[in-house]
Amino acid sequence: MTKTPDQNVQKTVKKLVLVVFAMFGFGFAMVPLYDVFCDITGLNGKTANTAAQVNDKGVDESRIVTVQFISHLSKGIPWQFEPMVREIKVHPGEMKLVKFYAKNESSKDIIGQAVPSVSPGQAALYFQKIECFCFNHQPLKAREDVEMALQFYVDPELPEHISTLTLSYTLYDVTESVES
Structure with a gap:
């Protein structure tokens, strides 16, 4: 069964939305992760x-x-x-x-x-x-x-x-x- 162009577009949009949410979550996690990294290593x-x-x-x-x-x-x-x-x-x-x-x-x-x-x-x-x-x-x-x-x-x-x-x-x- 082949996918229609609409199904391919929907699949791509879902992947892109997932990537956006993952990037947003990663951005929030960066500050506490950076603080922990600096505390451990003494960098910065x-x-x-x-x-x-x-x-x-x-x-x-x-x-x-x-x-x-x-x-x-x-x-x-x-x-x-x-x-x-x-x-x-x-x-x-x-x-x-x-x-x-x-x-x-x-x-x-x-x-x-x-x-x-x-x-x-x-x-x-x-x-x-x-x-x-x-x-x-x-x-x-x-x-x-x-x-x-x-x-x-x-x-x-x-x-x-x-x-x-x-x-x-x-x-x-x-x-x-x-x-x-």
Whole structure:
């Protein structure tokens, strides 16, 4: 039994509709899959959002690593947000404490959330945050300011060819998502 041209068209349309739905579903799945991939591999500079264990490997005093700090504001958040120190030199394994300054410059209360990223991406696996303001939401009342702490160390197993790390934070307004 041969198929009529109408049956062939219907079969092709069904296949195309199925492909469109599969592509749409795959597009939705990409973001969580990418996040998992980055968490596992440390690519794209994503760092863990949980506290690391205190260093038990000792301090490598034969090396010095430069750690740079950068801050960004997401579009529309009326805050001032910046590192209080732009760069420090550390020995791998050495515990350090730095602070960031934030001020809510608006007339309303805002809840901020800082999202970290380390560059080069491979170094994210070796940047260990013990205490970080990025672990929690940062609620600031109108015109309020605060110093926020970051305690960290660079893992002594950091590859030898990496001598400079850049830790970048982007601050987002999460007020609506937290309050709803």
